[in-house]
Amino acid sequence: MAAIAPLPSIDRTSPDFRDDLDAYFLTELPRFGVQLESARLEVLDAERSADESAGTATDAAAIASAAAQAATGNAATIAALAGAALWTPGTYAAGSARYSPVTQRVYRARVDHTGAIDPSADPVHWAVVYAGMPLVPAADTLVPAQAGLHYVLLAEAATTLVLPAEPGAGDVVAVTTTNGLETNVIACAGQPVMGVAEDMVLDIAMQTLRLQWIEAPGISTWRIV
Known part of the structure; x- marks a missing residue:
């Protein structure tokens, strides 16, 4: 905040007292009032910035807490599915x-069925278990991603999540931003994202995004799902 210049003193015994008095009321008092108003506005701006920072910190803490709770649930899901047997052609009950x-x-089988098509290529009968994606708290500003993980970006500065350079069909990467910025980046690592081989700026603050690698005739790309 700029320093406020004090009002000048007036010497009543000075022969220029009348002129000094006119200058005091016509020049110095208005100048002093402008300085006070400027200082008041600076204080209000500082209060607003502090409130916004506190709100962002509260939101980030809430997301981190939710992530921790979700991680506990995911751990239970993963533990329950850890014993899943290798798929082979045959008959399967729903679930x-x-x-x-x-x-x-x-x-997981959607319905009772008998089939010889791998679950990854048979969405009619099988659903991939996304709930098993472990949450990964990431405090660095450069985060190399692995398929099958959900990254929670915790750094206060803008963060870049680098997608896998050699994804496989059906690979999924999820990301949640918590820093309130609109400048976080998903780096494509040379692979198309939504059909375009460019990094994607996450220009919406505090969001969750899930990308899946889709292989189709003519183009393979990461798509938002």
Whole structure:
């Protein structure tokens, strides 16, 4: 905050007292009032900034707490699915869990069925278990991502999440931002994101995004799902 210049003193015994008095009321008092108003506005701006920072910190703490609670739930889910057997052609009851020899991911049978198509290529009968994505708190500003993980970005500064350079069909990466910035980045690592081989700026603060690698005739790309 700029220093406020004090009002000048007036010497009543000075022969220029009348002129000094006119200058005091016509010049110095208005100048002093402008300085006071400027200082008041600076204080208000500082209060608003402090309130916004406190709000961002509160939101980040709430997200981190929710992430911790979700991680506990995910751990239980993963533990329950850890014993999922390898999928082989055969008959399966609805709710059965098997892991694919192609993607190494766990899938759950949607309905009773008999089939010979790998779960990763049979969405009619199988659903990938996304709930098993472990949450990974990330405090660094450069985060190399691995498929199958949900990254919670905790750094206060803008953060870059680097997608896997060689994704496989069905790979999923999730990210949650907590720093309130609109300048976090998902680096494409040379692979298209939504069909474009460019880094993607997360220009919405405090968001969760999930990307899946889709392989299709003519183009393979990360897509928001």
